[in-house]
Amino acid sequence: MSVPPDPTQARSHGPSPPRFVVVGHPNKGKSSMVATLAQDDAVRIAPEPGTTTRADTFELRIDGDLLYSLIDTPGFQRARAVLAWLREHETDAAEHPAVVRRFVEIPEHAERYPDEVALLRPLVESAETTGILYVVDGSTPYGPEYEPEMEILRWTGRPRMALVNPIGSAKHVDQWRTALGQFFGTVRVFDAVDAPWVQRIELLEAFGQLDVAWQPAVKAGAQALRTDRRLRESEASTLIAASLVHALRLTEDRKLRPGEQAAAVRGPLESAYQQRLEALEHDTRDRVEEAYGFLRLQRHDEPNEAMHELLGNLFAESTWNRLGLSRTQLLAAGALSAAGGGAVLDLAAHGLSFGVFTAGGAVLGAAGAWWGGGKLPETKLLGLPLGGNLARVGPMRNPNFAFVWIGRARLHHRLVAQRTHARQDALTVDAEIPIPWSSESRKRTARLVSAVMKKPESEEVALTTTKDLTATIADLLREDAQADGTT
Amino acid sequence: MSPRRPQLADLLTLSVVAQLDASATRRRIHRRDRDLFLAWQRRRDTSGWDPANATPHRRIGAWLQEGDAGVYRARLASATAWAFGLAVMLSALLGIGAAMVLFRYDGTRPINVLWVVLVFVALPLATAVVSAVGMLIGWPKATWMPGAGAWSWLWQRLSRGAWASAGTTARALAQSHAKVLRRGLLAHGWWVGQCVGLTFVVAGAATFGILLATSDLAFGWSSTLDISTEKLADAFRAAFWFAPAWAPDAAMLDATVAERATPFADRYTEDPAAFKAWWRPVLVLVLAYGVAPRLLLTGIAGLRRSRAVSRALASHPAFHEIDARMTTPFVESADGALHRDTTEPSGVPVIQAFPTVDSVLSSDGSTRTRWLSWAEAPLPREATAPLADVLAVGGEATLESDRQAIETLAGERGDTTTRIAVKAWEPPLAEFTDWLKALRERIGDGRPVEVVAMLRGDADHDKSGVWRRALDRLGDPWLRVYAAPIETEAGT
Numbered sequence: 001m002s003v004p005p006d007p008t009q010a011r012s013h014g015p016s017p018p019r020f021v022v023v024g025h026p027n028k029g030k031s032s033m034v035a036t037l038a039q040d041d042a043v044r045i046a047p048e049p050g051t052t053t054r055a056d057t058f059e060l061r062i063d064g065d066l067l068y069s070l071i072d073t074p075g076f077q078r079a080r081a082v083l084a085w086l087r088e089h090e091t092d093a094a095e096h097p098a099v100v101r102r103f104v105e106i107p108e109h110a111e112r113y114p115d116e117v118a119l120l121r122p123l124v125e126s127a128e129t130t131g132i133l134y135v136v137d138g139s140t141p142y143g144p145e146y147e148p149e150m151e152i153l154r155w156t157g158r159p160r161m162a163l164v165n166p167i168g169s170a171k172h173v174d175q176w177r178t179a180l181g182q183f184f185g186t187v188r189v190f191d192a193v194d195a196p197w198v199q200r201i202e203l204l205e206a207f208g209q210l211d212v213a214w215q216p217a218v219k220a221g222a223q224a225l226r227t228d229r230r231l232r233e234s235e236a237s238t239l240i241a242a243s244l245v246h247a248l249r250l251t252e253d254r255k256l257r258p259g260e261q262a263a264a265v266r267g268p269l270e271s272a273y274q275q276r277l278e279a280l281e282h283d284t285r286d287r288v289e290e291a292y293g294f295l296r297l298q299r300h301d302e303p304n305e306a307m308h309e310l311l312g313n314l315f316a317e318s319t320w321n322r323l324g325l326s327r328t329q330l331l332a333a334g335a336l337s338a339a340g341g342g343a344v345l346d347l348a349a350h351g352l353s354f355g356v357f358t359a360g361g362a363v364l365g366a367a368g369a370w371w372g373g374g375k376l377p378e379t380k381l382l383g384l385p386l387g388g389n390l391a392r393v394g395p396m397r398n399p400n401f402a403f404v405w406i407g408r409a410r411l412h413h414r415l416v417a418q419r420t421h422a423r424q425d426a427l428t429v430d431a432e433i434p435i436p437w438s439s440e441s442r443k444r445t446a447r448l449v450s451a452v453m454k455k456p457e458s459e460e461v462a463l464t465t466t467k468d469l470t471a472t473i474a475d476l477l478r479e480d481a482q483a484d485g486t487t
Numbered sequence: 488m489s490p491r492r493p494q495l496a497d498l499l500t501l502s503v504v505a506q507l508d509a510s511a512t513r514r515r516i517h518r519r520d521r522d523l524f525l526a527w528q529r530r531r532d533t534s535g536w537d538p539a540n541a542t543p544h545r546r547i548g549a550w551l552q553e554g555d556a557g558v559y560r561a562r563l564a565s566a567t568a569w570a571f572g573l574a575v576m577l578s579a580l581l582g583i584g585a586a587m588v589l590f591r592y593d594g595t596r597p598i599n600v601l602w603v604v605l606v607f608v609a610l611p612l613a614t615a616v617v618s619a620v621g622m623l624i625g626w627p628k629a630t631w632m633p634g635a636g637a638w639s640w641l642w643q644r645l646s647r648g649a650w651a652s653a654g655t656t657a658r659a660l661a662q663s664h665a666k667v668l669r670r671g672l673l674a675h676g677w678w679v680g681q682c683v684g685l686t687f688v689v690a691g692a693a694t695f696g697i698l699l700a701t702s703d704l705a706f707g708w709s710s711t712l713d714i715s716t717e718k719l720a721d722a723f724r725a726a727f728w729f730a731p732a733w734a735p736d737a738a739m740l741d742a743t744v745a746e747r748a749t750p751f752a753d754r755y756t757e758d759p760a761a762f763k764a765w766w767r768p769v770l771v772l773v774l775a776y777g778v779a780p781r782l783l784l785t786g787i788a789g790l791r792r793s794r795a796v797s798r799a800l801a802s803h804p805a806f807h808e809i810d811a812r813m814t815t816p817f818v819e820s821a822d823g824a825l826h827r828d829t830t831e832p833s834g835v836p837v838i839q840a841f842p843t844v845d846s847v848l849s850s851d852g853s854t855r856t857r858w859l860s861w862a863e864a865p866l867p868r869e870a871t872a873p874l875a876d877v878l879a880v881g882g883e884a885t886l887e888s889d890r891q892a893i894e895t896l897a898g899e900r901g902d903t904t905t906r907i908a909v910k911a912w913e914p915p916l917a918e919f920t921d922w923l924k925a926l927r928e929r930i931g932d933g934r935p936v937e938v939v940a941m942l943r944g945d946a947d948h949d950k951s952g953v954w955r956r957a958l959d960r961l962g963d964p965w966l967r968v969y970a971a972p973i974e975t976e977a978g979t
């Protein structure tokens with residue numbers, strides 16, 4: 001089998017990787033745009049203007065090879081003064097980019113116009129591979145104070161696209177379209193905070209319209225992100241399946257001291273069992289979020305009441321033994337050991353005993369194991385008890401538990417998969433949102449879950465079920481993603 | 488990198504690493520595996536091996552020799568080799584020991600060939616038949632083996648101190664894909680069993696050969712039971728179906744029967760050649776029924792082991808996961824190195840509510856107010872100045888207009904309040920604060936300057952806080968910030 005063609009091949013023979021410099025007025029969603037497109041929730045986004053004080057580069061790499069960069073820049077702070085300087089030093093229109101370069105290169109400008117120098121520098125360095133993404137807020141009205149900065153961008157001579165980011169409201173989008181159309185060849189509306197995943201990829205592909213030479217790299221990047229998305233989805237299904245099988249097999253045990261009543265420990269045991277289930281769900285959610293690149297996401301986990309109602313009576317009392325062997329295994333071990341001893345005696349008798357010692361040993365050994373196995377909990381070896389009574393909660397016996405568990409995991413996954421990395425609010429998993437189940441998925445899940453519930457101690461069943469459940473959950477997550485437009 | 492046959496250590500390593508990988512993030516292990524693949528690709532000209540065109544088996548084979556997997560593989564290969572060596576060595580010692588006992592000859596009694604046949608022919612043949620059936624039916628079943636939990640106490644003890652790494656490996660193995668492992672382990676176990684059985688008879692036969700060459704042996708047979716020599720001869724003839732001429736006949740059996748009543752020395756002197764002649768049929772029997780079937784079974788078990796390990800490897804979930812990670816490009820869209828400080832700026836006062844413009848604009852007429860509009864900001868209705876007196880600064884105004892506005896304000900009475908309307912929904916820019924600083928420098932300390940953030944609605948109220956915090960940072964004690972709703976505008 002050979003490996004499919006590498007999407008970076010198109011780029012490796014093409015021009016240098018394109019750089020998209022995200023510019024605009026302060027506090028209009030430039031960093032949100034970058035956070036969403038770079039899938040990086042560590043990009044600093046704050047209500048205070050001027051949060052971004054330097055140009056930061058966010059690269060899309062495949063196997064370490066750069067496909068394109070997104071550069072987050074500070075906002076324009078003194079656009080009128082800069083434009084005045086540029087006009088003052090203008091010779092002819094063809095020289096505009098050179099004048100901008102001169103402005104950036106004058107050392108004292110870095111002190112006097114630090115924001116403009118920081119945002120214009122990426123535009124004059126490697127200018128031929130640099131495109132401009134100008135971000136405005138579609139929820140606020142257009143004002144003439146934006147014109148100096150748009151004029152400066154025109155002076156750079158670089159291909160430009162305007163992105164109207166409707167922060168909370170699209171009330172003034174049309175007004176912006178009209179105004180921006182005079183300065184930019186392409187104007188698109190893109191909600192950096194709430195855009196569905198498909199739109200994010202479409203926007204990335206649209207960047208290729210700025211320069212036809214950039215299209216292969218941009219397309220390869222979009223394709224790689226699609227593939228990466230499927231991998232993230234697959235990882236999430238594996239995590240959810242593994243957590244469910246773990247939850248189904250989970251038990252909370254306590255060895256009872258001599259004379260201690262099992263009923264006395266029931267309450268604390270049930271509480272500990274519930275806490276472990278909650279911790280398992282919490283951990284699975286953390287890992288699903290991590291799989292989608294959310295490293296700093298705050299989450300409000302709702303109380304898991306639906307699950308608690310399903311727990312029912314899982315309390316039981318049994319015995320434990322230090323060897324960890326079942327009754328049958330103890331029997332076999334006893335018979336074999338004693339038969340081995342008998343065989344030595346038979347050999348010593350040069351076979352004259354006709355295997356009587358071997359056979360007798362096996363019978364005695366088995367009988368001893370049968371009797372001794374029952375007494376094992378009361379036996380002590382070097383002062384250590386070999387067994388005792390055990391109070392246990394779990395494993396799960398309610399088949400509906402699996403549907404609640406998967407339903408909650410699907411809901412959480414949907415919210416995470418839809419979420420952009422620009423969102424700063426905490427993730428709230430609202431259990432009231434209905435999660436659809438097809439009858440086929442329900443049947444398949446029920447069948448798989450019942451196998452684990454029948455043999456919770458079997459590693460083999462657990463592994464097989466995890467594998468099959470992963471495929472089932474992957475199908476469910478894909479259905480959710482198609483319904484939500486996140487794939 | 489040359490291809491090699493998959494071994495048990497490969498399968499065990501895959502299970503161990505897959506188990507340890509279960510707690511790692513997908514991106515970390517994807518990067519690890521993909522980096523390995525890319526490193527091979529970079530070296531393909533010198534190594535002569537292109538991973539992109541190789542089979543998954545070959546890629547996984549190479550993966551198992553690199554990094555952590557390589558360390559685990561070396562450890563597991565060493566452990567399995569040691570276990571195999573120990574089993575074979577014990578079997579060889581047993582075979583030599585048995586031969587030394589059975590072929591012991593001190594001249595008082597002949598070596599009883601029935602014992603030799605029993606130990607080096609019948610017993611190996613019987614166990615060979617049992618093992619052949621076992622191999623065919625896939626015995627023992629996994630359910631006979633104690634589960635992972637049974638060994639947990641051992642792993643916990645092993646996980647401490649000097650045995651920590653061995654304990655970790657063993658625990659990971661115990662928890663790993665038991666079903667997949669079982670297939671390979673069982674086939675390997677049968678192969679080891681056949682090797683052990685073969686070693687026993689070969690060691691016995693070799694010892695016999697050495698004793699034949701270095702000692703003067705005499706063979707005979709005896710039994711408490713009244714065995715007919717004819718029947719025994721028939722049995723030998725049947726056993727020598729492939730070379731009937733070598734089968735001991737009834738005459739030879741009669742001549743070499745050892746009876747308690749007759750001293751052996753007397754019998755021996757009657758026909759010494761008959762007692763020596765047994766060595767050939769005994770050796771042929773051992774080779775034909777002890778060594779040959781075992782040799783055949785060892786070969787078959789070896790092939791089955793190789794195939795089973797290879798199949799188990801290919802059906803191991805980690806096999807395809809690792810291969811997919813190696814052959815799928817790794818996408819990086821976020822740069823961890825650029826993660827910046829996310830702490831909020833300190834020292835910014837939090838304003839719960841702003842006084843409305845109504846409360847500050849209800850002047851008694853004795854106070855003069857000069858209104859300015861920054862960047863075409865609308866003015867509040869309460870603004871009492873005629874339109875002509877409103878100064879336009881920022882926005883479309885030129886820098887020169889901004890400077891002239893400062894001069895105009897500087898020329899006004901000392902008790903004049905300067906009120907600047909700004910758009911609350913737009914952030915305060917450095918050019919505005921620069922202008923405010925220039926104004927304060929020109930008009931001097933003491934003159935009140937008020938910035939009125941114009942609100943389009945409640946949503947802008949929060950944004951006016953941004954203005955308050957930004958202007959507070961100027962440290963101008965005569966500068967105030969207020970908010971006013973646009974609905975009250977009376978300007979244009």
